[in-house]
Structure formats: C-alpha cells, structure tokens
Amino acid sequence: xxxxxxxxxxxxxxxxxxxxxxxxxxxxxxxxxxxxxxxxxxxxxxxxxxxxxxxxxxxxxxxxxxxxxxxxxxxxxxxxxxxxxxxxxxxxxxxxxxxxxxxxxxxxxxxxxxxxxxxxxxxxxxxxxxxxxxxxxxxxxxxxxxxxxxxxxxxxxxxxxxxxxxxxxxxxxxxxxxxxxxxxxxxxxxxxxxxxxxxxxxxxxxxxxxxxxxxxxxxxxxxxxxxxxxxxxxxxxxxxxxxxxxxxxxxxxxxxxxxxxxxxxxxxxxxxxxxxxxxxxxxxxxxxxxxxxxxxxxxxxxxxxxxxxxxxxxxxxxxxxxxxxxxxxxxxxxxxxxxxxxxxxxxxxxxxxxxxxxxxxxxxxxxxxxxxxxxxxxxxxxxxxx
Numbered sequence: 001x002x003x004x005x006x007x008x009x010x011x012x013x014x015x016x017x018x019x020x021x022x023x024x025x026x027x028x029x030x031x032x033x034x035x036x037x038x039x040x041x042x043x044x045x046x047x048x049x050x051x052x053x054x055x056x057x058x059x060x061x062x063x064x065x066x067x068x069x070x071x072x073x074x075x076x077x078x079x080x081x082x083x084x085x086x087x088x089x090x091x092x093x094x095x096x097x098x099x100x101x102x103x104x105x106x107x108x109x110x111x112x113x114x115x116x117x118x119x120x121x122x123x124x125x126x127x128x129x130x131x132x133x134x135x136x137x138x139x140x141x142x143x144x145x146x147x148x149x150x151x152x153x154x155x156x157x158x159x160x161x162x163x164x165x166x167x168x169x170x171x172x173x174x175x176x177x178x179x180x181x182x183x184x185x186x187x188x189x190x191x192x193x194x195x196x197x198x199x200x201x202x203x204x205x206x207x208x209x210x211x212x213x214x215x216x217x218x219x220x221x222x223x224x225x226x227x228x229x230x231x232x233x234x235x236x237x238x239x240x241x242x243x244x245x246x247x248x249x250x251x252x253x254x255x256x257x258x259x260x261x262x263x264x265x266x267x268x269x270x271x272x273x274x275x276x277x278x279x280x281x282x283x284x285x286x287x288x289x290x291x292x293x294x295x296x297x298x299x300x301x302x303x304x305x306x307x308x309x310x311x312x313x314x315x316x317x318x319x320x321x322x323x324x325x326x327x328x329x330x331x332x333x334x335x336x337x338x339x340x341x342x343x344x345x346x347x348x349x350x351x352x353x354x355x356x357x358x359x360x361x362x363x364x365x366x367x368x369x370x371x372x373x374x375x376x377x378x379x380x381x382x383x384x385x386x
Contacts, residue, residue, distance in 0.1 A: 071186060
C-alpha cells in the first residue's frame with residue numbers, strides 16, 4: 001500500500017506552491033584545514049572508499065549540495081580541482097544500488113568551466129576511478145524506475161550526452177521549480193530514461209516533453225554561440241541541431257517565433273555593450289556587429305523594446321544607472337503549467353526566478369541521509385548556485 005495516499009478532497013501536499021529548496025549542503029570549511037579531507041570522506045562512507053594520492057596543498061576545499069526530487073536526488077560537488085587527485089572505489093558490500101548519472105567539469109586557464117564526458121554507473125557494481133575535476137553534477141536514480149531496474153545498462157555516448165543535457169537543464173531550473181512539480185519531475189525523468197535506454201514507440205511518445213526541452217536547450221546554446229553571425233538562418237540552425245524546420249518553429253512559439261527570439265537576444269547584447277563605459281565605439285558600429293545594418297531601424301527596434309533610445313541607454317549605462325525596463329525584459333509566459341513547458345521556458349530564458357525568500361527558510365532534513373553530529377553535516381535551505 002502507498003502510504004502517501006490521502007482521503008478524497010484533502011490536498012496531498014498543502015505546500016505544493018512553495019519553491020523547491022536545497023535539502024542538504026555540506027562544506028569542508030567547517031573543519032580545520034588538516035581535517036578537511038577526512039570530513040569529505042565521511043560524506044561518502046556508505047557509497048565508496050575515498051583516497052587522496054596527491055594534494056598540492058594541506059587544505060581540501062569542497063562543498064556538496066543535494067536537492068531531493070521525489071525518489072530522485074540531484075547533487076553538485078565542488079572540488080579543489082587541478083593539483084588534487086581523488087581516488088574512489090565502490091564499497092565491496094554496497095548499501096545502495098542506485099544508478100548515478102554524472103557530468104564532470106574542469107576549470108580552463110581562462111576560468112571557464114568545461115564539460116567532460118558523462119558517465120552512468122551503478123553503485124551496486126564494482127567500480128574504481130580517479131578524478132581531479134572542479135565540479136561534478138550527479139543525478140541519483142533508484143532501481144525502481146523501469147529503465148534502471150537492471151544491473152547492466154548499455155548506452156551510447158550520444159545517449160549519455162543527451163541524458164546529461166537533461167540533468168543540467170533540470171539543475172538550472174531548480175530556482176523555478178515548486179514542490180508540486182516533484183511528481184511531474186519523476187514522471188518526465190522516468191519517461192526520458194526509458195525512451196533513451198529502452199526505446200520504443202510508447203516510450204518516445206511519453207518522453208516528448210522533456211525531449212523537446214533538451215532540444216531547445218541545445219538550440220539556444222548554438223544560437224548564443226553564433227548570435228553575431230549575420231548569415232545564421234533557420235535552415236542552418238536545423239542542420240546544426242538535427243531538427244526539422246516545423247519543429248524549430250514550434251519550439252520557439254512561446255518566445256514569439258525564432259526570428260523574434262534572435263532579434264531580442266541581439267538587442268540585449270547591444271544594450272549590454274552600450275552600457276559598458278570602456279567600449280566607446282559608435283552606436284552604429286556596435287549595432288552592425290550584432291546584425292543590425294540599418295541604424296535607424298535598429299534605433300526604432302531598440303526604443304520599442306526598452307522604452308528609450310540607444311543613445312539614452314548609453315548615457316544611463318555610463319552613469320551606472322539601469323533603466324526599469326532592463327530588469328524584466330524576458331517575461332515568463334503565463335501558461336507554463338507543466339514541467340515540460342517550464343523546462344522549455346528555462347531554455348529560452350523565459351522562466352521566473354525562484355523565491356528570494358527561500359534562502360531564509362529553516363533547514364530541512366533529507367530523508368535517508370545520516371545527519372548525526374559525527375558527520376558534521378550542515379543542512380541548509382536555498383536554491384541552485386552552481
């Protein structure tokens with residue numbers, strides 16, 4: 001029997017409209033430098049044996065955050081990165097048999113986080129590895145899901161990359177999610193993993209929403225990388241992502257169409273450049289850089305979008321003043337009532353942000369995690385900060 005069932009007419013969760021909060025946060029900064037790695041090891045004593053073959057410093061700065069998404073758990077682990085080799089090995093007598101999808105990130109010399117190769121592993125199987133990453137994002141999936149109830153899964157690199165994109169999109173959407181979204185997250189995730197790992201017509205149909213969300217995220221990433229390309233056309237975008245023209249138009253319908261979306265993002269770029277007092281190029285040159293060859297047409301579009309002329313925006317920006325319309329240029333659409341809609345809007349930059357008061361809420365206990373004083377775990381409430 002499902003103990004979560006309730007009597008008819010009684011809400012199953014009176015807090016469904018509350019924003020989702022970080023369930024658990026752990027930071028080695030709470031321990032003296034010489035004890036920080038030992039504290040880090042205690043976080044995973046039930047999962048793996050952790051060793052430190054090489055460390056360039058005596059301190060070990062690390063932080064982990066976990067969000068409980070129904071029967072799923074989504075976590076981020078910040079590590080000291082280059083200069084530290086961390087060896088892990090699954091326990092010989094595992095207490096958990098979850099599957100874990102993880103995506104590592106390493107900081108480049110320029111300071112940007114670069115994604116590595118995603119992995120899918122089962123905690124119940126022998127496994128060993130060495131890492132010196134700066135950040136790991138991980139999704140823990142119970143074996144109760146139809147697609148993960150086996151101890152052996154076969155997935156191509158393309159499949160793992162697609163699932164990792166969904167995980168990262170879900171992580172970016174955490175500030176917008178509410179407790180009432182948790183059942184939808186479970187269903188969407190189960191459908192997507194079933195479609196990816198055990199494809200069938202029914203599984204693909206059930207996963208269409210999250211598949212569209214991941215596709216949208218990939219399209220917007222390519223768009224932002226090529227935003228200054230005047231020769232970027234819908235056909236080129238379709239070929240780069242592998243979608244049809246009709247599907248491209250359908251995906252961008254919430255944003256008023258693909259052309260409107262690109263125009264808006266380019267206007268935002270010019271607005272940010274104009275506000276930079278170190279860039280003293282003429283307004284027409286800046287506009288042309290972002291695809292606006294007609295200066296008068298650009299000025300009209302800019303004023304229609306922001307309520308002031310490019311010249312006025314530059315004057316205010318150089319004075320350190322932000323116009324009121326700058327703060328809410330990307331408004332969420334009102335009918336984003338499903339998880340798929342929310343994820344798609346998030347990809348388009350249209351999702352609302354989380355409740356700023358969430359971080360002030362009381363700490364919340366994460367069911368199933370040891371919170372005894374011996375582990376020195378600090379439980380906090382908050383939103384995604386990675």
